[in-house]
Amino acid sequence: MQKENIVELKDISVAFDGETVLDSLSLDIKDKEFITLLGPSGCGKTTTLRLIAGFLEPDEGDVVFEGKKINGVPAYKRQVNTIFQRYALFPHLNVYENVAFGLRIKKTPEKQIKEKVNEMLKLVNLSGFEKRSIGTLSGGQQQRVAIARAIANHPKVLLLDEPLAALDLKLRKDMQKELKKIQEQLGITFIFVTHDQEEALTMSDRVVVMDGGKIQQVGTPQDIYNEPENAFVADFIGESNIVDGIMLKDYFVEFSGAKFDCLDKGFAPNEAVDVVVRPEDVDIVPENTGMLTGVVTSVSFLGVHYEIIVDIGGFKWMIQTTDEHFVDDKVGLYIEPDAIHIMKKSKYSGLYGDYSSYSEELDLLSEPQEVEE
Amino acid sequence: MKILSRLYIGLILFFLYAPVLVMIVFSFNSSSSVWVFEGFSPQWYLGLISDSVMLTALKHTLIIAVLSALISTVLGTAAAVGIMAIRNKLANKLIMSATNIPMMNADIVTGISLMLLFIFVGKLLGLTESLGFVTVLIAHITFNLPYVILSVMPKLKQTDANLHEAALDLGCTPVKAFFKVILPSISTGIATGMIMAFTLSLDDFVISYFTCGHYQTLPIIIYNMTKKSVTPDTYALSTLIFIVIFVLLIFYNMLSSKAENKAVKRRV
Numbered sequence: 300m301q302k303e304n305i306v307e308l309k310d311i312s313v314a315f316d317g318e319t320v321l322d323s324l325s326l327d328i329k330d331k332e333f334i335t336l337l338g339p340s341g342c343g344k345t346t347t348l349r350l351i352a353g354f355l356e357p358d359e360g361d362v363v364f365e366g367k368k369i370n371g372v373p374a375y376k377r378q379v380n381t382i383f384q385r386y387a388l389f390p391h392l393n394v395y396e397n398v399a400f401g402l403r404i405k406k407t408p409e410k411q412i413k414e415k416v417n418e419m420l421k422l423v424n425l426s427g428f429e430k431r432s433i434g435t436l437s438g439g440q441q442q443r444v445a446i447a448r449a450i451a452n453h454p455k456v457l458l459l460d461e462p463l464a465a466l467d468l469k470l471r472k473d474m475q476k477e478l479k480k481i482q483e484q485l486g487i488t489f490i491f492v493t494h495d496q497e498e499a500l501t502m503s504d505r506v507v508v509m510d511g512g513k514i515q516q517v518g519t520p521q522d523i524y525n526e527p528e529n530a531f532v533a534d535f536i537g538e539s540n541i542v543d544g545i546m547l548k549d550y551f552v553e554f555s556g557a558k559f560d561c562l563d564k565g566f567a568p569n570e571a572v573d574v575v576v577r578p579e580d581v582d583i584v585p586e587n588t589g590m591l592t593g594v595v596t597s598v599s600f601l602g603v604h605y606e607i608i609v610d611i612g613g614f615k616w617m618i619q620t621t622d623e624h625f626v627d628d629k630v631g632l633y634i635e636p637d638a639i640h641i642m643k644k645s646k647y648s649g650l651y652g653d654y655s656s657y658s659e660e661l662d663l664l665s666e667p668q669e670v671e672e
Numbered sequence: 673m674k675i676l677s678r679l680y681i682g683l684i685l686f687f688l689y690a691p692v693l694v695m696i697v698f699s700f701n702s703s704s705s706v707w708v709f710e711g712f713s714p715q716w717y718l719g720l721i722s723d724s725v726m727l728t729a730l731k732h733t734l735i736i737a738v739l740s741a742l743i744s745t746v747l748g749t750a751a752a753v754g755i756m757a758i759r760n761k762l763a764n765k766l767i768m769s770a771t772n773i774p775m776m777n778a779d780i781v782t783g784i785s786l787m788l789l790f791i792f793v794g795k796l797l798g799l800t801e802s803l804g805f806v807t808v809l810i811a812h813i814t815f816n817l818p819y820v821i822l823s824v825m826p827k828l829k830q831t832d833a834n835l836h837e838a839a840l841d842l843g844c845t846p847v848k849a850f851f852k853v854i855l856p857s858i859s860t861g862i863a864t865g866m867i868m869a870f871t872l873s874l875d876d877f878v879i880s881y882f883t884c885g886h887y888q889t890l891p892i893i894i895y896n897m898t899k900k901s902v903t904p905d906t907y908a909l910s911t912l913i914f915i916v917i918f919v920l921l922i923f924y925n926m927l928s929s930k931a932e933n934k935a936v937k938r939r940v
Binding site: 352353354373374375379380381383384385387388389390391400401404405448449452 | 832834835837838839840841842843844845846848849852853856857859
């Protein structure tokens with residue numbers, strides 16, 4: 300995948316009313332890739348998108364497009380198009396005119412406009428909707444019109460600002476596949492913003508995890524999930540048990556009062572580290588054969604598997620297993636070397652990864668749209 | 673209970689409209705008597721048409737109403753857009769209050785203060801006659817302006833902030849984006865504001881009285897007529913003005929209820 304960079308952000312800083320939103324952020328975006336900016340609200344992902352669109356200028360740093368600095372180039376002169384969160388379709392125009400809008404501004408001949416609009420409506424499965432007014436369309440249909448309107452202009456980069464957030468789960472899943480298909484068909488760069496980690500993992504070539512105006516990690520979905528850079532990334536993407544550990548030597552780590560073989564190296568001897576173990580990578584075994592032992596404190600049935608919380612020396616682990624266990628069972632845990640991931644200590648250490656305050660209900664309340672695969 | 677409340681409403685409507693009805697009836701009186709209806713005749717209306725003073729005043733009124741409505745609509749819309757763009761909340765509030773106060777202000781105060789200003793400026797410029805067409809036009813634009821701003825403002829607030837950005841994104845310059853996207857979505861607000869301004873200008877007496885000089889409008893002519901003796905041609909003229917304003921108001925209400933329906937639909 301060695302391709303040229305189409306957009307480069309160089310040491311970008313942005314502050315609103317003295318509050319830092321982006322903190323010397325640098326990012327290279329390759330031509331024709333599907334890249335996702337992922338992070339909690341307020342992490343600066345939408346701001347990053349607006350910088351590329353030209354709705355916002357950085358306080359410091361450069362925005363580079365195809366090798367040329369485009370700071371100060373107004374939005375209407377940039378070869379990028381945006382799909383807005385609430386679509387921002389023009390209510391006084393019908394579907395056809397909405398899609399034709401950008402082409403008309405460019406004074407495209409009428410015949411070409413007609414061809415293009417029909418082609419775009421076909422692409423988003425809305426043929427026959429030309430004369431409909433925007434107010435009569437469902438959310439999903441409006442979404443499709445927004446996509447058609449944006450890509451009718453042949454942008455080199457399409458910016459998508461949480462475009463699926465307003466759709467219900469079923470529709471969202473369909474649109475995810477469809478967007479991915481459209482991206483591959485058109486061969487243009489998609490920069491996608493979302494706070495939904497599952498969406499990011501399923502659609503993207505690369506994911507950029509952001510928090511506090513900084514990039515925490517950039518990588519393929521597999522990299523991000525399997526090799527998180529710090530506790531924030533490990534916690535934000537999927538479920539993780541994050542415990543304090545000591546790297547005794549290369550390939551050998553101590554945590555929770557036991558010593559484990561692992562696959563990581565390159566740390567100083569006896570360096571304090573964060574250890575990540577994903578809940579699905581832990582095997583439950585009889586107490587006497589376990590590497591760690593603990594007591595089950597809660598069990599919830601999620602259909603595909605059980606999610607159980609095990610208290611090991613005061614630290615609560617989450618484990619996903621297909622076997623049934625009961626509260627107050629004494630169990631042993633077995634962890635393979637490749638299930639253990641070691642991270643350097645960061646400012647996020649100790650903030651995440653303990654399930655002692657965990658409750659199914661709270662989790663559902665705070666993130667109503669998240670569903671475990 | 674139901675009968676009582678109907679009766680009550682009937683009475684209210686009767687007392688509200690009885691004077692107008694009496695006036696309309698007597699405007700068709702064949703004699704000039706103010707109290708005995710002696711027969712039907714359109715003579716007072718025909719008289720109006722041939723009355724050159726009256727026709728000139730009508731012309732003045734229409735010119736002032738049309739021009740002041742148009743100019744205040746353009747200025748008011750621009751002002752509303754400008755006020756919306758002010759991020760500072762305090763400044764925003766101050767400007768809105770400054771806009772609203774002239775609306776609350778007594779007409780007579782507005783009239784006299786405008787007259788003073790015009791005469792003062794006229795003297796500065798060395799004009800022999802400072803009051804006339806220009807001053808009455810400026811005065812009408814002044815009192816129309818807040819009404820236009822107030823009817824455009826809510827429409828602007830309802831408009832999705834992203835619409836403007838979406839237009840820029842699709843290649844519009846900011847000015848083009850305003851005309852192609854923002855203007856159409858606030859058009860009902862602009863239209864209601866303009867009708868309101870036209871209506872207000874049409875029947876304004878107090879402010880015109882102080883600022884018009886020799887450029888007399890219909891309400892002033894009517895007032896002057898009543899100073900001599902009240903004749904049925906006054907009724908005829910007033911009836912015509914009533915009908916024009918009545919029609920305009922119906923139109924205005926239709927427009928604003930249509931705009932409201934649209935807004936409701938969009939929210940659903």
